[in-house]
Amino acid sequence: MEEKVLNTRMENLGFTERILMEATLHEGLYLGRVISQSKDLYRVAMTDGELYAEVSGKMRHQAASVLEFPVVGDYVMVDRESDEKGNGIIHEILHRKSLFVRKAAGKTQKPQAVGANIDTVFLCMALNNDYNLRRLERYFAVALDSGAAPVIVLTKSDLCGNLEEKKMEVEKTVLGYDVLVTSAYVENGHEILKPYLSAGKTVAFIGSSGVGKSTLINRLLGEEAMETQGLRNDDKGRHTTTSRELFLLPEGGAVIDTPGMRELGIDHANIEESFEDISDLALQCRFHDCRHEKEPGCAIKEALEEGRLDRARYENYLKLKAENKYEGLSSRQIEDRKIKEMFGGKKEMKKLRKEFKSKNR
Template sequence: MKTDLNAYGLTERIAQLAATEPTLTLARVTEQHRETYQVISATGPVAAELGGKFRHATKVATDLPTVGDWVLTTVSPDDQLAVIQQVLPRQSVLERAAVGKTGAGQLIAANVDTIFICMSLNANFNGHRLERYLTMAWDSGAVPVVVLTKADLCADVAEKLAALADVTLGVDVITCSATTGAGVADLRAYVTGNQTVSFIGSSGVGKSTLINSLLGRETLVTREIRTDDKGRHTTTARELLRLPSGGVVIDTPGMRELQVQGGDLTKAFADITALVGQCKFRNCTHQTEPGCAVQAAIAAGDLNAERLASYRKLELEMSYSDMSARERENAKIQRFFGGKKEMKQARNHMQQIRRR
């Protein structure tokens, strides 16, 4: 039985790219498990592995396939194994810094049209974390949508929406509850035709439960958690699933730690970006300079000082992300002391104080 790849998000652009390699078979990565993959082609699902030539030519981890990628493969005569020979150019790619490996990238999903950033309205609620997710999402090339879950457990939804007004500037916000079904229809409106959506967020915010609601069946394992949102991961591997109403969804494991690999601060912090352009000096640091529009907005109550602090923190984090360990260390020394000479002077001064 043939598989209609249009139902798995095939676009005209991908079809044209695949047509240039008529001897290879087009497929989409639906699952990733360490060294192995599952792909779907016109002949159906099949296990897949990396071709030796492709593996040898790969220079960085982000060149390897991830869930959502369109790949060109060769298939064994018995259709039991596909060998990935090439990853086609990505329309979008969701990436974060690998935990414990600052500067290294870790792919989350590729070729996504809409990213649902899930955050629950009880103990998981955190505006600064949402700023990080939005920064990462805007940089991916996909469109972010904020999904506030567990509305049935929140007594002050309007107050929390107001608290996120600056953070979610220019972004659609959906308030929903998998328990009552509220908001699920709003989610479904984004997944039509050959659209691909992905759910991201911390562990225990209800991503798998919402995806089950879209699927209309209990496909993903869910687990009851305490009301403080402290729960174990229910999703351990990335997985692409076809929805009965059309479109596909990518489920991802919950993220305990979110290190930003790259990001678009101009969109995630559009309010601050607009103010920066109004500062008197082009190299304004937004601290004590005269004519600083950012500080003027804070003084007038139009901008929250905490939001500026988040902006600076992410800006600094991203400036470090492409540096080597030695470059990051030198940058921190320069930032805190002004240079290595000044750092040694400060160290000697502290030693003299201790001897007294």
């Protein structure tokens, strides 16, 4: 009986055979999974409980980028002999199956990893005024680039009159990927997500604020689990996520819900892949360097004219491509870059300033 419980927890944490195998390469260390992070301190779930841990000095010094530090969802190898502060020490991050990266808010604008080893990412969009195919295309591109499989979840179907029409539009936008429709006001509306949730699998929810992600997650967790899994009831009577960001579901599987997952930037999106129809068309243009403007034999122009390619979709594609040129830059830096493109760089500016000064002496 004991052993069964242990196995279920291991499975639930996603300790699959592949992970266990890789873990054996690090003798003397214990396998764990990062379930939350605050600054330099990681909360790690082990087979027999949880502990707090910091990264080893070696990892800290050798990391060439922030992406080489642990992130929620990572499998890590931990030395349980605590350091002087009573924390374990993370020595290794096991090979990541997938990694979500977003551009950070704030001054540095360094990329920031928000979740690792996610199998399925639920791209949530509400069927009321949140509904926006162009935004969905963005999320879809980010998801594809992470290595996780995107599944579109259209929420609040109770607020939508032309459900079939919208569902079909979405299906056309994400050709070949699953599109689910749900509502919190339909009994067991969350059941439709269950096929993607099973022991050893990890899912994440992405989507604008207010589309109903928390509602869905809470339904999946169930009332009982909610109280024991780091969700507290604050004085407003609302369930609020505290430090924990990876939840184990009572029926198996794990859910990652981090603030960072909520508003992913587009910078690492695989635009060509999510607009495969457009890339395919471009291959049929007469000139291989066709700019799809006035060139004869342009397959894209033709498709637009014949209505085979949706103009709004094409325009969004162009917009995303243009944004990608400024990948990872803050809006301030983008402005600077644009100015530089128009007026030249620092040297030119200096020269201009000098000329201006000498003229106005």
